[in-house]
Amino acid sequence: MSSFQFEQIGVIRSPYKEKFAVPRQPGLVKSACGELHLIAPYNQADAVRGLEAFSHLWVLFVFHQTMDGGWRPTVRPPRLGGNARMGVFATRSTFRPNPIGMSLVALKGIECRKESVILKLGSLDLVDGTPVVDIKPYLPFAEALPDAAASYAQQAPIAEMPVSFTAEVAQQLTTLERRYPQLRTFICDVLAQDPRPAYRKG
Numbered sequence: 704m705s706s707f708q709f710e711q712i713g714v715i716r717s718p719y720k721e722k723f724a725v726p727r728q729p730g731l732v733k734s735a736c737g738e739l740h741l742i743a744p745y746n747q748a749d750a751v752r753g754l755e756a757f758s759h760l761w762v763l764f765v766f767h768q769t770m771d772g773g774w775r776p777t778v779r780p781p782r783l784g785g786n787a788r789m790g791v792f793a794t795r796s797t798f799r800p801n802p803i804g805m806s807l808v809a810l811k812g813i814e815c816r817k818e819s820v821i822l823k824l825g826s827l828d829l830v831d832g833t834p835v836v837d838i839k840p841y842l843p844f845a846e847a848l849p850d851a852a853a854s855y856a857q858q859a860p861i862a863e864m865p866v867s868f869t870a871e872v873a874q875q876l877t878t879l880e881r882r883y884p885q886l887r888t889f890i891c892d893v894l895a896q897d898p899r900p901a902y903r904k905g
Contacts (some may be wrong), residue, residue, distance in 0.1 A: 713741040713822075715764065715833040718889065722768050722830050735889060736811070739822040739835060748815040751822070755813050759841035760822070762806045765834045770802035793854070807841060866894045 717737035739762065741750065754760075777788040778796040791799055809825030822838075868876065876887050883889075 709836045711742065711765075711834045711836060712745040712838070713739050713835040715739055715762075715827070715829045715831065715835060717827055717829050717831045717833075719830050735826055735892070737824045737827045737829065737831075739824055739838070741820040741822075743818070746818060746820045748820060751813055751815070751820055754810070754822075754840065757810060757840040760808055760810050760824075761839045761841055762808055762824075762827075762829070762835055763837040763839070764804050764806065764829060765836060766797040766799070766802040766804055767832075767834055768830060769797040772798055774798050774800045803836070864895050866891045 715737060716739075718735055740746075774791065775796075775798045776791060778791050778794050778798060779785045779787065780789055780794045780796070783789070795804070797804070806828055808827050810822060811825055812823040814821040814823065876890075879886050
């Protein structure tokens with residue numbers, strides 16, 4: 704059996720400080736934007752030359768918060784209510800033989816300064832501090848397949864959990880929104896996805 708060693712090329716900065724409330728896929732919480740900071744020696748403007756012409760990227764990353772848990776041949780996908788088991792390779796579970804994930808995100812801009820390259824990302828599903836091992840441009844002609852079948856995940860989950868705030872919290876939000884204009888929308892969007900484990904729902 705062969706083994707391979709990869710270098711981290713960057714790190715994610717996102718509003719999600721822990722994995723509990725992270726959306727299960729990118730694009731579900733539109734107000735959750737983030738950044739990808741390239742690290743040395745990959746933080747060179749030449750390394751991203753031409754990337755600004757692409758609207759979306761594939762980000763390949765490491766599930767660093769769950770990799771110590773090892774892999775499992777079968778897992779319980781949340782989309783199936785947490786009851787039915789599927790083979791790990793038929794899911795996007797974090798408990799994989801190689802803890803590698805991939806996320807399709809919008810590229811909102813590129814900021815190049817001295818010894819600093821920052822990719823501005825749209826809606827993402829990554830924990831702050833996630834190590835990135837590669838990025839690739841998204842190619843619509845090859846990767847947008849309207850006739851593709853996706854078993855139990857053909858459609859995006861419906862965000863239908865009602866969200867309301869007490870008067871005290873609403874007042875605090877009003878104050879915080881002076882610094883973070885999207886904060887209320889972000890909180891509502893995250894909670895509407897109902898981030899609780901499947902066994903705690905219902």
